[in-house]
Amino acid sequence: MAKRIFISQQPSVIIIGGGIIGVCSAYYLARKGVPVTLLEKDRINAGSTYGNAGFITPSDSLPVPAPGVLTQGMRWLMDAASPFYIKPTLKRDMLQWLWNFQKACNEKAWKEAVPILTELSVESQALFEEIIESEKLSCEYQQQGLMLLYKKEETFQEGQQMARKLEEYGISAEVFPADGLQSRFPPALPELTGGIFYKSDAHFDPAAFNAQLAQRVREMGVKIRENTEVLNFTVEAGRIREVHTTTGTYLADQIVLAAGAWTPSLGKQLDLQLAIQPAKGYSITVQRPENYPELPLLLDETKIAVTPIGDTLRFAGTLELAGLGLEINQKRLNAIRHGVEDYLDVDLDVQPLVEIWRGLRPCSPDGLPLLGRSERYANLIVASGHCMLGISQGTMTGKLVAEIALGENLSMDVESMRIERF
Numbered sequence: 001m002a003k004r005i006f007i008s009q010q011p012s013v014i015i016i017g018g019g020i021i022g023v024c025s026a027y028y029l030a031r032k033g034v035p036v037t038l039l040e041k042d043r044i045n046a047g048s049t050y051g052n053a054g055f056i057t058p059s060d061s062l063p064v065p066a067p068g069v070l071t072q073g074m075r076w077l078m079d080a081a082s083p084f085y086i087k088p089t090l091k092r093d094m095l096q097w098l099w100n101f102q103k104a105c106n107e108k109a110w111k112e113a114v115p116i117l118t119e120l121s122v123e124s125q126a127l128f129e130e131i132i133e134s135e136k137l138s139c140e141y142q143q144q145g146l147m148l149l150y151k152k153e154e155t156f157q158e159g160q161q162m163a164r165k166l167e168e169y170g171i172s173a174e175v176f177p178a179d180g181l182q183s184r185f186p187p188a189l190p191e192l193t194g195g196i197f198y199k200s201d202a203h204f205d206p207a208a209f210n211a212q213l214a215q216r217v218r219e220m221g222v223k224i225r226e227n228t229e230v231l232n233f234t235v236e237a238g239r240i241r242e243v244h245t246t247t248g249t250y251l252a253d254q255i256v257l258a259a260g261a262w263t264p265s266l267g268k269q270l271d272l273q274l275a276i277q278p279a280k281g282y283s284i285t286v287q288r289p290e291n292y293p294e295l296p297l298l299l300d301e302t303k304i305a306v307t308p309i310g311d312t313l314r315f316a317g318t319l320e321l322a323g324l325g326l327e328i329n330q331k332r333l334n335a336i337r338h339g340v341e342d343y344l345d346v347d348l349d350v351q352p353l354v355e356i357w358r359g360l361r362p363c364s365p366d367g368l369p370l371l372g373r374s375e376r377y378a379n380l381i382v383a384s385g386h387c388m389l390g391i392s393q394g395t396m397t398g399k400l401v402a403e404i405a406l407g408e409n410l411s412m413d414v415e416s417m418r419i420e421r422f
């Protein structure tokens with residue numbers, strides 16, 4: 001069979017991945033008039049961008065590795081229904097990832113990461129507002145803040161300590177003791193200890209945003225090739241020359257690797273060790289109960305996110321480091337369902353089910369994304385590894401990818417996100 005070769009006008013960019021990072025990168029490149037082809041192995045929104053909690057949270061832009069996380073993680077590992085799980089393995093890339101993760105669990109690394117993550121999220125939030133308005137996207141975007149709810153006095157105190165720390169980064173919070181909580185948020189159960197309200201956060205329907213932006217990007221001239229899986233590459237003189245896919249071979253000046261949790265598998269084809277592990281999470285979306293308020297929640301002890309999205313209500317959580325498998329662990333799904341009962345006067349069993357979903361977050365070991373140009377391949381840019389914050393940071397990441405591709409001055413420093421730093 002003859003080889004199908006797609007040659008774009010020059011200079012052009014190929015983006016691999018149709019999640020929020022790939023689509024936002026395509027958008028900012030197309031705005032600058034660059035010819036772009038986006039390759040997606042399945043369809044737009046096939047990955048983690050689809051059914052996540054939809055939080056855009058400058059207030060919660062915290063790295064997963066943090067002081068105390070290892071101790072808490074060990075406790076959770078003993079509990080089959082906890083929000084955290086690591087599948088035992090001897091795989092080298094996972095052991096290296098865990099080694100780098102534990103190295104980042106200290107106050108110094110945490111303090112260095114928070115302002116970077118916060119800046120990415122704050123800038124992204126402004127860009128979300130700009131894009132949604134200018135492109136007239138209808139995705140239930142609302143800036144109603146985020147309420148953290150607490151069952152235990154000890155964790156409520158810890159939450160308040162964190163709120164005081166975050167003030168140093170310009171993020172302010174309002175503390176609701178138990179007696180003020182129900183008037184602010186009627187579905188909260190009276191036995192809760194308190195709540196902490198971050199007022200600047202927003203939420204939306206991430207799948208609607210990404211699908212509509214992809215459509216807009218098509219209208220701007222980007223070629224989106226769905227059902228086109230990138231298999232491997234031809235490399236010549238420190239550059240990627242050809243991208244081989246299930247539907248033919250593509251040639252371009254620059255390649256953006258934004259394949260979410262699958263990014264390291266493609267990295268391996270290039271002999272690059274990209275330190276990203278897939279971290280599975282689940283969401284349960286039900287029809288929204290009548291009169292349920294428009295306020296997103298984080299049930300802090302169980303790490304369950306609760307997001308009203310249009311006429312639905314979504315419960316999302318769990319972080320399982322267990323490879324690329326998409327099987328559903330029923331115990332953990334039930335833990336989300338029942339975890340809600342301790343906080344809210346909402347019976348998930350009586351609300352009509354809309355969808356059960358799982359997705360793989362692309363997680364780096366130090367909590368910062370991998371973003372920048374490869375030192376090894378002059379025409380490769382990687383944008384992945386945002387873990388719990390890929391939605392919150394999607395637009396700014398896309399903008400930075402376009403700036404890197406065009407060699408422009410960067411809107412923020414990406415040195416600490418170097419892709420080959422581990």
Ligand SMILES: Cc1cc2nc3c(=O)[nH]c(=O)nc-3n(C[C@H](O)[C@H](O)[C@H](O)COP(=O)(O)OP(=O)(O)OC[C@H]3O[C@@H](n4cnc5c(N)ncnc54)[C@H](O)[C@@H]3O)c2cc1C
Nearest residue numbers: 017019021041047048049052053055230260281390391392
């Ligand atoms: C339960 C849960 C809740 C979450 N809640 C939030 C939240 O509230 N706020 C937030 O900011 N983040 C949240 N996240 C994280 C967020 O969803 C991710 O960080 C983000 O979606 C990552 O986007 P991405 O574009 O990098 O990856 P993805 O959306 O996974 O996209 C990658 C795409 O690449 C494609 N691909 C892979 N391999 C290939 C290949 N070989 N060839 C072509 N295409 C390929 C895939 O099919 C996929 O479509 C949550 C995640 C989960 C699981």
